[in-house]
Amino acid sequence: MDHKFYCKFIKPDPLLDSFVENIGMFHNPGDEAKDVVILPDGRVDLFFMRSGSGPFRVFLIGLETEPEQRSIPPDTIAFAVSFRPLAVEYILHTSIAVLLNSGKNLSDDFWNLNEQDLKSLEIFTEKITEKIRKLLPASVDERKLNLFKLIYVSNGEMSVKELSEKTGWSSRQINRYFNQQFGLSLKAYCNILRFRASLGHIAEGKLFPELNFTDQTHFIKEIKKFSGVPPKELSKNKNDRFILLSVLKQK
Numbered sequence: 001m002d003h004k005f006y007c008k009f010i011k012p013d014p015l016l017d018s019f020v021e022n023i024g025m026f027h028n029p030g031d032e033a034k035d036v037v038i039l040p041d042g043r044v045d046l047f048f049m050r051s052g053s054g055p056f057r058v059f060l061i062g063l064e065t066e067p068e069q070r071s072i073p074p075d076t077i078a079f080a081v082s083f084r085p086l087a088v089e090y091i092l093h094t095s096i097a098v099l100l101n102s103g104k105n106l107s108d109d110f111w112n113l114n115e116q117d118l119k120s121l122e123i124f125t126e127k128i129t130e131k132i133r134k135l136l137p138a139s140v141d142e143r144k145l146n147l148f149k150l151i152y153v154s155n156g157e158m159s160v161k162e163l164s165e166k167t168g169w170s171s172r173q174i175n176r177y178f179n180q181q182f183g184l185s186l187k188a189y190c191n192i193l194r195f196r197a198s199l200g201h202i203a204e205g206k207l208f209p210e211l212n213f214t215d216q217t218h219f220i221k222e223i224k225k226f227s228g229v230p231p232k233e234l235s236k237n238k239n240d241r242f243i244l245l246s247v248l249k250q251k
Contacts, residue, residue: 005034005072005240008121009082009247013129015136018145019087023128025079025121026072026243034072039199039244040064040192040226042156044088044096046106048118049078056118058106060092062099063182065192067228079124081132085182085189086148090137100183143169144177156193157212160186195226196244199234203248207231 009024021043028034045061051073063085072078088096117127147167150158163186164171171186178186194212201210202223209219223231227242240246 005030007243007247010121010125012125013133016129016132018140018148019084019091019136020132021082021084023079023081023121023125025077025124027078028072028074028076031074033074035239035241036070036072037228037242038064038068038070039196039242040066041082041196041244042085042189042192043082044085044092046081046083046092047078048080048113048124049076050118051076055108056113056115058108058110059103060096060099060106061103062096062101063184063189063192064101065184065188065226066101067226068101077118079118079121081128084148086140086144088181089144090140091132091135095181097180097183143167147174151190151193155197156190158190160190191222192226195222198223199245200248202231202235203245205235207235 005026005028007024007026009022012020012023040063042063044063047059047061048056049059050056052075083091088094111128111131113124113127116123118124147163147169150163150166158166160171160174164174167174174186178184178189182189198210198219208216213219213222220230223229223234227234234242234245237245
């Protein structure tokens with residue numbers, strides 16, 4: 001039996017693309033805890049996790065603005081839905097402002113998933129896709145749809161002013177929406193997406209800014225702010241502790 005830590009993520013059904021970025025799982029089958037660093041990635045994660053012979057626990061993780069050290073217990077398996085922020089309002093019907101850099105436990109029967117639905121990533125994906133399809137809204141505010149499309153396409157590099165002009169939505173209203181729903185400003189969220197885009201370059205060994213950073217010093221400062229280490233150390237990814245970077249290197 002392979003006792004190595006394992007993770008896998010797949011793209012969702014295209015119908016869910018506005019709300020779900022990916023669906024995945026990780027498994028620590030060994031008898032030792034796995035120390036990892038969770039990096040800010042602009043996603044909201046819904047986890048179904050079990051350690052040992054205990055029951056599955058369900059919890060929701062809000063947006064992160066800083067790296068977080070976590071220890072994954074031995075004999076742990078977890079399945080996750082990584083939502084785009086738009087899903088907070090239209091699928092989860094809540095606000096996650098109070099969950100910035102934190103999370104909360106949900107009821108064990110959330111979305112009525114049972115043990116049989118959590119046997120494999122394929123089964124989990126099928127069940128989750130079916131559930132979210134039923135929750136898809138009849139309509140979505142076009143300003144919000146366009147806003148997030150522009151943010152993603154530009155890797156967070158569009159200014160708040162430009163995003164406001166292109167969506168016909170005032171920057172004041174946008175920031176009120178972001179702070180009330182997600183607990184941070186639009187600019188702060190865009191900086192997270194620029195950092196995440198930079199991880200793709202770092203995974204390829206590019207340790208100089210490929211995006212719109214002022215200079216190398218600014219680039220290093222931003223990478224260290226969101227990862228806790230400079231680009232060179234992040235690229236080494238000793239012991240695969242930066243899971244997000246490990247996934248990018250697999251592509």
